[in-house]
Amino acid sequence: MSTPEFVTDATIETRITLHDGSGCQCPLHQRRLFTSLLVSSVACAAVACTSEPAMAREGVDVGGNSKFTKLVPAADIEQAAQQQYAQLSQEAAGKGALAGASDPQVIRLRAIAQRIIPFSYDWNSRARDWKWEVNLIGSKELNAFCMPGGKIAFYFGILQQLQLSDDEVAMIMGHEMAHALREHARERMGKQMATQTGIGVFSSLLGLGNVGRSIADMGGQLLTLKFSRSDESEADLVGMELAARAGYNPAAGISLWQKMQQAAKGAPPQFLSTHPSSSTRIQDIEANLPKVQNLYARAAKPTQRFNPPRAS
Ligand SMILES: [Zn+2]
Numbered sequence: 001m002s003t004p005e006f007v008t009d010a011t012i013e014t015r016i017t018l019h020d021g022s023g024c025q026c027p028l029h030q031r032r033l034f035t036s037l038l039v040s041s042v043a044c045a046a047v048a049c050t051s052e053p054a055m056a057r058e059g060v061d062v063g064g065n066s067k068f069t070k071l072v073p074a075a076d077i078e079q080a081a082q083q084q085y086a087q088l089s090q091e092a093a094g095k096g097a098l099a100g101a102s103d104p105q106v107i108r109l110r111a112i113a114q115r116i117i118p119f120s121y122d123w124n125s126r127a128r129d130w131k132w133e134v135n136l137i138g139s140k141e142l143n144a145f146c147m148p149g150g151k152i153a154f155y156f157g158i159l160q161q162l163q164l165s166d167d168e169v170a171m172i173m174g175h176e177m178a179h180a181l182r183e184h185a186r187e188r189m190g191k192q193m194a195t196q197t198g199i200g201v202f203s204s205l206l207g208l209g210n211v212g213r214s215i216a217d218m219g220g221q222l223l224t225l226k227f228s229r230s231d232e233s234e235a236d237l238v239g240m241e242l243a244a245r246a247g248y249n250p251a252a253g254i255s256l257w258q259k260m261q262q263a264a265k266g267a268p269p270q271f272l273s274t275h276p277s278s279s280t281r282i283q284d285i286e287a288n289l290p291k292v293q294n295l296y297a298r299a300a301k302p303t304q305r306f307n308p309p310r311a312s
Contacts, residue, residue, distance in 0.1 A: 174239030
């Protein structure tokens with residue numbers, strides 16, 4: 001096979017979005033690599049025609065999922081994430097840094113997650129079957145994540161240093177869950193595979209390649225995967241809606257990001273290196289608050305409230 005040509009996100013995006021879905025006129029098919037009619041048709045069906053209509057519903061509007069998610073099977077990503085999460089948990093436990101089920105902050109995080117999780121199913125039907133996990137890592141790092149498949153971790157530092165309220169914890173958790181529900185990691189990996197392997201990714205869709213091996217190779221990146229600013233905006237909005245539906249005040253997104261900005265004046269938190277912020281983030285959250293205020297007003301509120309860990 002010839003050396004794959006260099007393909008950027010933008011060129012792939014153009015190739016895919018230009019496709020009109022009617023007669024396979026997309027630039028994909030003009031490429032010399034896709035001279036076989038059979039290959040073209042199947043690649044088109046599998047890749048180019050997967051955009052979903054925007055949902056007409058109460059709440060935020062972020063449109064359909066990225067077409068790139070379809071390049072990598074969800075189950076494979078979720079399995080890679082599960083392995084990474086298990087490894088991270090084991091390493092933390094080995095250092096005595098994995099908080100136990102009776103830890104007050106673990107009880108708190110799990111209580112907040114239990115309220116939010118049922119509202120995740122509307123965003124991703126697979127989420128109903130995910131084996132959700134919520135753990136607390138005993139580290140001073142300001143970090144939190146939700147890996148594909150619902151594997152959540154908070155680092156003690158983010159709770160303690162930012163003195164997060166339950167509403168603020170719910171905003172971070174909703175934001176992280178949104179990355180998983182909207183399959184941003186799957187999208188990143190799909191783009192990466194399309195860029196790095198060229199024809200290989202399309203061969204894989206036809207069962208000609210070994211997509212599983214590439215995903216296993218990429219699994220190690222899940223914890224350091226850097227999201228795009230557009231992924232961040234989407235996660236802010238979806239997370240805000242999830243938290244509001246679960247009875248947490250979505251306005252906490254403003255105080256949360258103010259605290260995060262303040263913390264970034266020292267050493268930039270790990271969280272911000274994987275979740276790049278935009279200068280308009282707080283304004284964007286403010287502008288979208290009216291879309292979720294009614295959901296919050298109608299939502300059942302948590303009967304139990306928790307305090308952050310004592311400040312160091
Ligand atoms: Zn993020």
